[in-house]
Amino acid sequence: MTFPNEAVNADESVGAPGFEQESEVEGEGGSRLREGMGGLAKGLAIIEAFSALSPRMTVxxxxxxxxxxRPAARRCLLTLVELGYLSHDGKFFSPLPRMLRLGGAYLSTSSVAQIAQPLLAAARDELQESVSLAVLDDGQSVFVGRAEAIRIVSTGAKLGGRLPAYCSATGRVLLSQKTNAEIERVILALPMTKLTSRTINEPEQVLNAIRRVNSDGYAISDEELELGMRAIAVPVRNREGTIEAALSVSVSSARVSVDELTGRFLAVLIRVAGRIEKAL
Structure with a gap:
């Protein structure tokens, strides 16, 4: 597996001294690990090298x-890219949300959730509703930040919860920056089940709902995930203008109308998203 701008060097070819050829690797305290553990140890060392001070790395x-x-590092990095744990722009490797599956490695290298948490709490206090921050992973919206409103019946997903991107407000926001072909690959990779009578699950209609985010600046899921629950989400962009996360509020449809969501609630979310973006 090769990437543009990074050809395989002679010393990185199969059989060269490197990943497969090193039979031992030094462990803690100078102990030697026998062959069979070396590759795993190198891979874990690469993952652990990512930190707040090293959020992206070259080989x-x-x-x-x-x-x-370097050959061992490159092989580990490309394997992690192939498995969906890292992205690669031709020079730098960066963690992707799938790192969450390894116990929080992604959160430790991405400042957005840490920066957002106190702002989520402030928005919750102002709106008196639960406010969340989500990222995209495998066609699902994953909640990496959450400020829960205290109510007898709670709404929305918990921290670490996952919602299908095709019918969730956060998922539609996160998909909105992708091309039509990319969106179709994501939404068609998983079954688009009609979760309620209001769920939009026809591919063309889902694509249109996602595309509207670019003109409206927000997405709404109105009782598509669960009857009696609606949500609105807005994008949170990084310094390059790419959508880093989706900021959302979920409410009971008996308490909050769609008009109120797109009025007062939307104004608060846009303001908070702007504050998070300035801090990134």
């Missing part, structure tokens, strides 16, 4: 920080 930086050879 050379990863090799230095993980104390492995």
């Amino acid at each position: 050379a930086e990863a090799a230095r920080l993980a104390s492995v050879t």
Whole structure:
């Protein structure tokens, strides 16, 4: 597996001294691990090299920080890209939301959830409703930040919860920056079940709902996930203008109308999203 702008060097070819050829790797306290553990140890060392101080790395930086050879670092990094744990822009490798499955590695390297948490709490107090922050992973919206309103019956997903992107407000926001072909690949990869009588699950209608985010600046899921619950979400962009996360509020449809969501609630979300973006 090769990438543009990073051809395979002669010393990185199969059979060269590196990932497969190193039979031992030094463990803690100078102990030696026998063959069979070396590859795993290198991979974990690469993952652990990502931190708040090193949110993205080149092959050379990863090799230095993980104390492995460049060929070994490169093989580990490309494997993690292939498995969906890292992204690669031709030079730098960066963690993706799938890292959450490894016990929080993604959260430790992405400042957005940490920055957002006190702002989520402030928005919750102002709106008196639960406010969340989500990222996209495998066609689902994953909640990485949450400020829960205290109510007898709670609404929305919990921290770490996952919602299908095709019919959730956060998912539609997160998909809105992708091309039509990319969106179709994501939404068709998983069954688009009609969860309620109001769920939009026809591919063309879902695509239209996602595309409207670009003109409206927000997405709404009105009783599509569960009858009696509606949500509105807005994008949170990084310094490059790419959507980093989706900020949302979920409410009971008996308490809050769609007009109120697109009025007072939307204004608060846009303001809070702007504050998060300035801090990123």
